[in-house]
Amino acid sequence: MLQGQRIARTSGISKNRKTNNMDIEQQKTVDPLTGEQSTPHDLQLFAYQEWKAKGRHLEEYACELIGTALLVMAVIGAVAVVQASGSPISAIVKPIQLRLLLTGFIIATSGLLITISPLGRLSGAHLNPAISLGFWMLGKLSRRDMIGYIVSQMAGAIVGAFASRPIFGMLAREVKFAAMAPGPRVSVAMAFTGELLCSFAMALAIYFFVSHEKLARWTPFMLVALIPFLVLADGTVSGCGMNPARWIGPAYIANIWEAAWIYIVGPAAGATLAVLLRKSGLAKHSMPVTAKLFHDANYRSLFKHDILPTKIHIPKGNNAVGSE
DSSP: OHHHHHHHHHHHHHHHHHHHHHHHHHHOEEOTTTOOEEOHHHHHHHHHHHHHHHSOOHHHHHHHHHHHHHHHHHHHHHHHHHHOTTSHHHHHOOOHHHHHHHHHHHHHHHHHHHHHSHHHHHHOOOOSHHHHHHHHHTTSSOHHHHHHHHHHHHHHHHHHHHHHHHHHHHHHHHTGGGOOOOOTTOOHHHHHHHHHHHHHHHHHHHHHHTTSTTTGGGHHHHHHHHHHHHHHHHTTTTOOOOOHHHHHHHHHHHTOOTTTTHHHHHHHHHHHHHHHHHTSGGGTTOOOSOSOSSOOTTSOOOOTTOOSOOOOOOOOGGGSOOOO
């Protein structure tokens, strides 16, 4: 009796296994050219990779535009509220060093909030053409997406500068909308060196953090600790822009273009030096595991060679796959 029950139970298990195997086999498709079998997951993953390589990434570009606009608004607001003589904060905080630290902290904290928001989780929150350039050099970003990011960031900076005018009013006008130029008695060479070194330090820290799985999600928090001291060191020298987009928005609305090349070449050169250091010497084995400054596995990623997991999501309609 017991033996019969065991045989029946074993027979039932075998039938279930056969049924499951048949279901899996039925789900597989055969490529007519290669004869290789693929599961639905394989096909979905292939479509996701195709979207990464050839898809239209307009939502990510929009996130960079909006995020950069918000960042530039925060920059203008921080400089206006802390540095303008008509602000109550400038009357309370007298030492210039403390005001520089406070300005840097407000800007960095604003960047943190943008980065951990849905905007930053989707696009990666570069918000800086120099950082996007570096990720392209590191092989994480296609040339087309690098151009898309940079155009979006520069456009967003101008939008943010105009949006700040009615919000901060006379205070923003007093500080010339946080437009940058070399400080008094500061040579162009000194200002360029300041931009290059601060941009190098920031980019090196970012690329280091995103190259380690345990540190990657802490990248924006690290910047909150780092940026105030960079602003303290370079704020009275070049203005400590470290970001061509942060420069162009205020420059455009204030019509101040003095030594403009410094604020484009300096950050780009600093990020390039950081990349070259990452790709040589002891750091060459440690490449970015993500190109997002706050990686969230629940959001898709357009970046190449992600090591950290991402959600497989292919947008529908015209945004799915386009031409190169």
